[in-house]
Amino acid sequence: MADPEKTGGYEAMVWIRDKDGKEYACYADDLKGKIKTKEELTDEEKEKCMDVSQLVGTERW
Numbered sequence: 001m002a003d004p005e006k007t008g009g010y011e012a013m014v015w016i017r018d019k020d021g022k023e024y025a026c027y028a029d030d031l032k033g034k035i036k037t038k039e040e041l042t043d044e045e046k047e048k049c050m051d052v053s054q055l056v057g058t059e060r061w
């Protein structure tokens with residue numbers, strides 16, 4: 001994931017879902033264009049996103 005000090009923190013993030021409804025947090029600056037689902041991300045973009053369930057400890061928070 002991008003460095004929060006350089007990207008602006010929480011307000012600079014977008015939330016992406018995969019086909020199963022799992023959420024991922026990504027910095028908007030790391031993504032190219034308007035992306036709505038994880039399946040639309042490139043491999044490079046996927047590497048920069050974080051699975052929200054790993055951050056919080058549950059799939060839905």
